[in-house]
Amino acid sequence: MGGNFFEGTIPQSLTRLKGIQNLDLSHNNFSGQIPKDLEKLSALQRLNLSFNNLEGEVPTKGIFKNASAILVNGNDKLCGGVAELHLPACTDHGSMKREKSHAFRIVLAIIGVVLGFLLISSFLTLYWMRRSKSKTPSAPLIGEHFLKLSYRDLFQATGGFSSANFIGSGSFGSVYKGIIDQDETIVAVKVLNLQNPRVYKSFIAECEALRNIRHRNLVKILTSCSSIDSKGKDFKALVYEFMPNGSLDDWLHLPVEAHIHSRNLNLLQRLNIAIDVASALNYLHYNCHAPIVHCDLKPSNVLLDIDMIAHVSDFGLARLLLEPDDNSFETQTSTIGITGSIGYAAPEYGMGGRASIQGDVFSYGILLLEMFTGKRPTDHMFTDDLNLHTFAKTALSVHVMQILDPTFLLREEQREEIDEVATNRIKGPNHRTDQLQDCITSIIEIAVQCSMESPRERMGMNDVMRRLHLIKGKFS
Secondary structure, three states, X not given: OOOOOOEEEOOHHHHHOOOOOEEEOOOOEEEEOOOHHHHHOOOOOEEEOOOOEEEEEEOOOHHHHOHHHEEOOOOOEEEEOOHHHOOOOOOOHHHHHHOOOHHHHHHHHHHHHHHHHHHHHHHHHHHHHHHHOOOOOOOOOOOOOOOOOOHHHHHHHOOOXXXXXXXXXXXXXXXXXXXXXXXXXXXXXXXXXXXXXXXXXXXXXXXXHHOOOOOOOEOOEEEEEEEEOOXXXXXXXXXXXXXXXXXXXXXXXXXXXXXXXXXXOOHHHHHHHHHHHXXXXXXXXXXXXXXXXXXXXXXXXXXXXXXXXXXXXXXXXXXXXXXXXXXXXXXXXXXXXXXXXXXXXXXXXXXXXXXXXXXXXXXXXXXXXXXXXXXXOOOOOOOOOOOHHHHHHHHOOOXXXXXXXXXXXXXXXXXXXXHHHHHOOOOOOHHHHHHHHHHHHHHHHHHHHHOOOOHHHOOOHHHHHHHHHHHHHXXX
16 A cells, blocks of 8 residues: 555554555555554564654554564654664653743743634635635645646646537536646546536535545546636636547447447457446445445446556546435535436436445446447337346347447457467367357346346446456456
């Protein structure tokens, strides 16, 4: 876990990992004291806490007795510990405080009152200036360590939000390609459509969801901008890392005349994208401080970088699953409603169901079916009781190869011919076809299981990841 942006104190829960042997928390922003209960981890053989902001006394028992097994350098406020660490001795701050004179405490109290008065005056002055000025500075809502960009910066970066830099649009706004002058970083700027009454809460939801999450398969947010445009109107935008290969939807549903060979996704690419998206959802559902439900997973919200690695984007409907009495975020977003997108939203959402990780699993199942059949869930062929789920489920037994994306099958047949000629195979022409059918059948089975109507019958994303990795290993 080294080399991230983790903040706050080291979680006490780490001291319950009785079997852990190597713990690396170096090069983060942890503060506070080293948990004393780390002494009790008898299996711990190496502990790296270097280059943080830790302070206080270093424990001396357990692993801390062995100076060669721990690293604490780069924490200037640490003291004590075993002699081999060569740290300064700890001072008794309690006794020092008791020795301060009564007069000095009075002086400190007076200074505190004066500073408090000045602080309140400053806030009142700033409030009055914000009310009286026609323009306001950009206000990043996602954290002080993110870039600070104004409306003018984004206007210049996108060429005045020109049509030449227009990437696409959705229900909550339009996206433009831009170049930040500071280091010529290419970005995607999502300008929100404030005419939609739900957009402001979507903006807050997206900021809240993205401010504290970090994963290779989630789109990286660079900053937010809440300001006033050149006409004096409210302006809100989110700035993301640019994805040069566009969305998964672009690759799955190109016009017929645009289906050139280089733009067709082969089996391994589709399988890797499926694993990437499953990994992102698994992180959101099980590895965040509070589980996050995306609520709007679909191919257009899966973006591909230069290496065709998938990144889940667009958290405008995201929900944090907090306790019912925790109103810090659930209450703020409760009026957004769980709409999602037609065909991808879980059926229970249409009956007023609450956001849940099982709802994301349903959307993932439909996305997986779409990736391998090439058919949208809203295809005109799906009428009455026939939908993408039942279409795939019915074909599972003997007709699974007949429902696949034709462009995908063509690509695999061409690859098989090339491989056979290049390697002079002796296994016969049906070997790879049988292997391909086994692989596809296993994938469709997962997709069908994920998109079951009943939430209780759906798989968890951790199981999905495990099974997809097994399929990839077997096919490779």
